[in-house]
Amino acid sequence: MKSIFTLILAIFSSSFCLAQVPTSGPWRGELDHFGGKLPFNFIVGAQASKTKVDIRIQNGSEIATQGDAYFRGDSIVVPFELYDSELIGHVKDSKTLIGFWQKKRNGKLLFRIPFQAKAGSKDRFENLSPSKINLTGKYAADFWSDENNHSPGVMLLNQKGNEVTGTVLKTSGDYRFLQGNVSGDSLLLSYFDGSGIMQFRSKLIGNQIEGLHFAGLAGKRNFTAIKDDKASLPDLKKLTYLKPGFDRINFSLPNPAGKIISLLDDRYQNKVVVIELMGSWCPNCLDESRYLSPFYKKMKDQGVEVIGLAFEYSPELSISGPKIENFKKRLGVDYEILFAGQPNDETIAQVLPMLHKINGYPTTFILDKTGKVREIHTGFSGPGTGVYYTDWIHEFEQTIQNLLNEK
Numbered sequence: 001m002k003s004i005f006t007l008i009l010a011i012f013s014s015s016f017c018l019a020q021v022p023t024s025g026p027w028r029g030e031l032d033h034f035g036g037k038l039p040f041n042f043i044v045g046a047q048a049s050k051t052k053v054d055i056r057i058q059n060g061s062e063i064a065t066q067g068d069a070y071f072r073g074d075s076i077v078v079p080f081e082l083y084d085s086e087l088i089g090h091v092k093d094s095k096t097l098i099g100f101w102q103k104k105r106n107g108k109l110l111f112r113i114p115f116q117a118k119a120g121s122k123d124r125f126e127n128l129s130p131s132k133i134n135l136t137g138k139y140a141a142d143f144w145s146d147e148n149n150h151s152p153g154v155m156l157l158n159q160k161g162n163e164v165t166g167t168v169l170k171t172s173g174d175y176r177f178l179q180g181n182v183s184g185d186s187l188l189l190s191y192f193d194g195s196g197i198m199q200f201r202s203k204l205i206g207n208q209i210e211g212l213h214f215a216g217l218a219g220k221r222n223f224t225a226i227k228d229d230k231a232s233l234p235d236l237k238k239l240t241y242l243k244p245g246f247d248r249i250n251f252s253l254p255n256p257a258g259k260i261i262s263l264l265d266d267r268y269q270n271k272v273v274v275i276e277l278m279g280s281w282c283p284n285c286l287d288e289s290r291y292l293s294p295f296y297k298k299m300k301d302q303g304v305e306v307i308g309l310a311f312e313y314s315p316e317l318s319i320s321g322p323k324i325e326n327f328k329k330r331l332g333v334d335y336e337i338l339f340a341g342q343p344n345d346e347t348i349a350q351v352l353p354m355l356h357k358i359n360g361y362p363t364t365f366i367l368d369k370t371g372k373v374r375e376i377h378t379g380f381s382g383p384g385t386g387v388y389y390t391d392w393i394h395e396f397e398q399t400i401q402n403l404l405n406e407k
Helices: 002-015 283-302 317-331 345-351 387-405
Strands: 025-033 036-044 055-059 062-064 069-072 075-080 085-093 096-105 108-119 137-144 150-160 163-170 178-183 186-192 197-205 208-215 219-227 252-254 260-262 272-278 304-311 336-341 363-367 373-378
Touching: 025 096, 025 197, 036 186, 036 197, 055 075, 055 178, 055 186, 085 108, 163 186, 178 197, 197 219, 252 336, 272 283, 272 387, 283 304, 283 317, 283 387, 304 317, 304 345, 317 336, 336 345, 363 387, 373 387
Parallel strands: 272 304, 304 336
Antiparallel strands: 025 036, 025 108, 036 055, 055 062, 069 075, 075 085, 085 096, 096 108, 137 150, 137 219, 150 163, 163 178, 178 186, 186 197, 197 208, 208 219, 252 260, 272 363, 363 373
């Protein structure tokens, strides 16, 4: 009888075994990525409570969190709530974390990738050779998986010692905050934010950087980058357009509570209206919405309205609605974000039949006070792009002001 009681007590106790508290300060982790060990950095703050700990992911100058990390049994969970993913790690000791990063979609597990992390290091890549090159500058980049599938971009790099930060601008948006190192004549970059994972492994050969770009679970492309101060993207205001015979759009869609909202509602009449095609799962949309939220609060009394059209992975409002609400709450969004369906060509054609097509998320429409579409901008250059971001803000706000001044 005593042995059974002891066994029950042991099982009960183990189920409530708490994780050790991780050491505060910088940590360095590695994901077991198919392109090689993918390094990422995070910072552990002071323990917020008996059940929570402050953990923030770092990519370049961005140090961010999407939810409170918490203890679960003998593990720590770092949630990325907007992206339906989480890091789950067992604290082997206060300076070692071993576990996996997993991502879900509509409640079902998509994948799980092992990771390991150790406290004390601010390094990105390790075992580096002294830097032989300085790669600071702007580059005309080209990505391809085969000769019939080329994709241009603009790469921006800033090197200090052997540490490198930067991004890549594409027509669909930017690669946000890349971070890495130069080792000898090699350039190594990585990125992890709970949504996307990518890394660059390349070398300077002659006058160009050559190597491989790995993204997601299986994306692998060749890439080259040649320094070019005049490198640029195509005109992002001409990539997305309305079909012939149309100069305005219309829609009637539900908000997360199920209320049908139309562009013809009184709220949007005689206003300059900004419409953002986006998704709560999209990091570039997060960047744009993070800007639009305070912009709207500043401008709504001057005759400006904003509407988000959220294309979500689940076709069910009962599933996608709470994701949109969580997105609004985290960013402090006061304007309507409507559920538009799933992010595919068929759904977009149903919701906006007057639109030729879209080329990426986000895509932003600016309507004048009569409801006419005056501008359509593909993609978004976020804060990781530096001057491209500030230039976009200046041009966007000038356009809005010009339309407000029209009689």
